Every structure is written in C-alpha cells, then in structure tokens.
Amino acid sequence: MRKGKGILILLILFLLLLVAAVGCGNDQKEVSNKAAQAETEKKKETPANEPREQTAAKDEKQQSEQAVFTRGEHDEAPDSLAIPVLMYHSINEDVKNNLIIPPNEFDEQMKWLKDNGYHPLYLRELGDILETGKNVPEKPIVITFDDGYLDNYTNAYPILKKYALPANIFVITSKIGADNHFDEQAMKEMAANGIEMESHTVHHPELNQLPYEAQLRELTDSKKCIETITGQEVNSICYPVGRYNEETERAAQEAGYRMGFTIENSTANKNQGMYRLKRLRVSPGIKLEAILPQ
Numbered sequence: 511m512r513k514g515k516g517i518l519i520l521l522i523l524f525l526l527l528l529v530a531a532v533g534c535g536n537d538q539k540e541v542s543n544k545a546a547q548a549e550t551e552k553k554k555e556t557p558a559n560e561p562r563e564q565t566a567a568k569d570e571k572q573q574s575e576q577a578v579f580t581r582g583e584h585d586e587a588p589d590s591l592a593i594p595v596l597m598y599h600s601i602n603e604d605v606k607n608n609l610i611i612p613p614n615e616f617d618e619q620m621k622w623l624k625d626n627g628y629h630p631l632y633l634r635e636l637g638d639i640l641e642t643g644k645n646v647p648e649k650p651i652v653i654t655f656d657d658g659y660l661d662n663y664t665n666a667y668p669i670l671k672k673y674a675l676p677a678n679i680f681v682i683t684s685k686i687g688a689d690n691h692f693d694e695q696a697m698k699e700m701a702a703n704g705i706e707m708e709s710h711t712v713h714h715p716e717l718n719q720l721p722y723e724a725q726l727r728e729l730t731d732s733k734k735c736i737e738t739i740t741g742q743e744v745n746s747i748c749y750p751v752g753r754y755n756e757e758t759e760r761a762a763q764e765a766g767y768r769m770g771f772t773i774e775n776s777t778a779n780k781n782q783g784m785y786r787l788k789r790l791r792v793s794p795g796i797k798l799e800a801i802l803p804q
C-alpha cells in the first residue's frame with residue numbers, strides 16, 4: 511500500500527516535470543528557430559571565407575557610419591550661393607486662395623524633397639552659410655511658413671515630422687492662441703521638435719507705414735515674446751505683406767536680428783542684403799521642381 515502511494519507520487523511528479531519541459535521546450539524551440547534564421551541571414555550577407563571577428567568589426571563600423579548623419583557639407587563662394595527659401599502660409603483642405611496648399615500636395619512636396627536629397631536648414635544655420643559660404647550642405651533649402659496658422663500645427667507639423675524635415679515658422683505674436691492660430695503650448699511642442707519659431711512682428715502692420723520707434727517696438731517685443739515662450743533665440747524677421755523701408759532694416763539690426771525676409775520672388779544670396787532676403791512662393795497646384803533652380 512505504502513509502495514503504491516510512493517509510485518503514484520513519483521508518477522505525478524514525472525508528469526508535472528514533463529508538462530513543464532514541454533512548455534519551456536516550445537519557447538526554446540521558437541527562440542532557437544529565430545536564432546538559426548538570423549544566423550542563416552547573416553551567413554547570406556557574409557562571405558563564407560571571412561573570419562568571424564572581422565565580420566563583427568565590419569558590422570560595428572557600418573553602424574557607426576550610419577549614426578553620423580552627413581549632409582555632404584562643403585565650402586562655396588558666398589557670391590554664387592542661390593539658396594531657395596520656400597514660403598508657405600496655410601496647409602489646408604479648404605483652398606480658398608492661392609496662399610493655401612492642401613495637405614496631400616504638401617506631403618508630396620516634402621516627400622519629393624526627401625527623395626531628391628535636399629537638406630532643409632534652420633534659419634539659425636542660414637546666416638553663417640549665406641555670409642561665409644562654409645559648411646554648405648548638398649542641395650540646401652529652407653522651409654518657412656508665415657503667420658502661425660493653426661493648420662501649421664495640425665497639418666504641416668505631422669508631415670514634417672514624418673519625413674524628419676526641419677522647418678521655420680514666422681509667428682505674429684499678438685495672434686498666438688487666437689482663432690485659427692496655434693497657441694503657446696503647440697508652439698513649445700513644435701519648437702522642441704524641429705520647428706524653429708521666428709518673428710512676423712506683434713501686430714502684422716505694414717512696417718514702412720510706421721515711424722522708426724514703432725517699427726522697433728514691433729520687432730523687439732515680438733522677438734522677446736517668442737524667445738520667452740520657446741527658450742530659443744529668434745534671429746529672423748519676415749516683413750508683413752513684404753513691406754519695409756530703410757528704417758525697417760535699421761530697426762531689425764538694432765533689435766538684434768541677423769536676417770530680414772521679404773516676399774520678393776527669388777533664391778536667397780547675401781548680396782541682396784541680409785535684411786532684404788528673397789523667398790520662393792509656393793502656390794497650390796505647382797510642382798516644386800518647377801520653381802526650384804536646376
């Protein structure tokens with residue numbers, strides 16, 4: 511009787527062990543299958559006669575090369591630079607006027623820039639590049655938006671993030687959080703994620719209609735306001751409706767701006783004057799290749 515009980519206990523223990531072993535076994539089988547698969551794949555890539563250590567070193571080298579993001583920087587004569595600064599306003603389905611680009615068109619354009627090896631710049635990089643011609647990336651370009659529309663945040667920003675393209679927004683500071691314009695929170699989020707915030711004045715006046723002191727206030731107050739929100743330096747001003755005069759240029763300099771942007775249609779070069787830089791307007795229905803210099 512006692513012997514029978516002992517055998518029964520042993521049998522139960524044996525069954526329990528068997529179940530546990532089968533459970534682990536399945537996992538192990540899967541893991542080892544994957545390992546075998548990975549090994550086969552590695553073997554496919556590796557010449558059979560290459561020693562194992564050498565392959566490992568090569569893998570490491572390839573990884574570190576990928577980690578260093580190169581834009582093909584080189585030096586050029588500043589006089590010969592012609593950098594396209596794209597001017598966008600609204601990215602919206604509702605194309606009411608020629609300042610609005612539908613999101614699918616904008617997406618195609620950004621994809622095209624990415625696929626064709628363009629390197630979009632931040633405005634904080636552009637000043638040095640224009641003036642010195644040093645460290646110019648291959649196919650430099652600048653993406654800018656005027657006015658700070660809400661759809662820049664809801665429509666353009668996700669597309670720019672998708673393709674990892676840096677861009678710049680000229681903000682009208684009295685409109686932050688106003689109807690149809692993004693708010694401080696959105697501004698902070700974008701500024702922390704690859705969108706540089708620059709100034710488009712406080713109230714969007716035609717600057718050439720204002721006396722010098724009033725111009726200076728528009729430029730100084732907007733710069734401070736944006737810098738306080740984002741914690742990043744503002745170095746560019748874009749003149750509302752493209753209106754400016756010599757006093758505007760002087761005020762921009764006094765307020766601490768490095769560059770001033772107009773809406774005159776051309777690529778940018780320092781010989782235009784750093785406070786009279788030109789841009790290329792993007793209208794709905796056009797292809798970027800049609801407006802970019804070849």
Ligand SMILES: [Zn+2]
Pocket residue numbers: 656657710714750751
């Ligand atoms: Zn504007």
